[in-house]
Amino acid sequence: MTYDFRKNIINGTLHHAFIIEGPYSADKKNYAVELAQAILCKQMPGVGCGECVICRKLKDGNHLDFVFIEPYAKKGSKTRSVKDEQIEQLQERLMRKPFEGDRVIAVIDGADTVTARAFNRFLKTLEEPPEGTVIFLLSENAAKLPQTIRSRCVHVRLYGNEGKDNMKASKEAWELISFMADGDYFYREKQLIESFVKDRESAYTLLDAMESIYRDILFGKEERDIRITKEQIYRAVDCIEEARRELVRNAVPGYALKKMVLNIGG
Known part of the structure; x- marks a missing residue:
């Protein structure tokens, strides 16, 4: 509000x-x-x-x-x-x-x-x-x-900052979501995560960007073409929230996000 x-x-x-x-x-x-x-x-x-x-x-x-x-x-x-x-x-x-x-x-x-x-x-x-x-x-x-x-x-x-790191995170998040939606090989998703996620802050930034994209897809605000159902979006957001909880419990950032991708279905 x-x-x-x-x-x-x-x-x-x-x-x-x-x-x-x-x-x-x-x-x-x-x-x-x-x-x-x-x-x-x-x-x-x-x-x-x-x-x-x-x-x-x-x-x-x-x-x-x-x-x-x-x-x-x-x-x-x-x-x-x-x-x-x-x-x-x-x-x-x-x-x-x-x-x-x-x-x-x-x-x-x-x-x-x-x-x-x-x-x-x-x-x-x-x-x-x-x-x-x-x-x-x-x-x-x-x-x-x-x-x-x-x-x-x-x-x-409040919403996330709009700096260069967030723009890069948005690009990486879209690629990751696209890979998972297309059923791409896990090693490509793994490489993408390893290239971007260097610490806890970058992990959170990527999760924020993913959640924002899923929200835009759900509400028809995403103009880029992607095949994904509402049920898949809800599941993905649940997995993102679980990854956040893993990070709060001090899980290794890269491990938490790779686990998230596998749970989503990557």
Whole structure:
């Protein structure tokens, strides 16, 4: 949806909780920081000047009223997630008054990795937030969040960056999808993945591009010719989401994508 942050900040009608959804390539954290600047900046309310003490502190990550938590893996585990104790500590912080102004802004990155138990605890905070609290939940797939959480947040969708890497990813993604649709030999798909996927970031970028192309095909926005059914698209998207989960569990990027291709039917 479209939400006019500037208007609501200036009018004092800003909602208290937001889901910022977008692919890995969308810089959701930086977007949340820019929103925090727009909310807390005294020089240019609703926009953020980017130069004052408040804006600089937010950018540098040392503003006392900006709380950021993100997933991590415990020792001996490969799975990165937001832990229950992080949510408990966040709730305790939100119960205290702001140190530097009249608002506390909390950002939960990787919100789709928060456990159901922790979200049940956090639900009370969303229903009755301390005065001045603004909460941003950053997620790659908001559908993974409990309905009770989604219903209490304004949903804002971001899209991936449009740089050269994304243009290249789109080209590679189309080739990969075409190979699979044509039933091409797996070694060609394997070579393509190995040529593009060098790390976790490039793997996410390729997955984002694939999902975008499948979405365009599904809704008739893709002008290039390809023979693929709706059922095949749904299966492919499920396999892409599984590859994302594999990456969250710290799977080797190339392995996760090759496994995805085989599951799709490449």
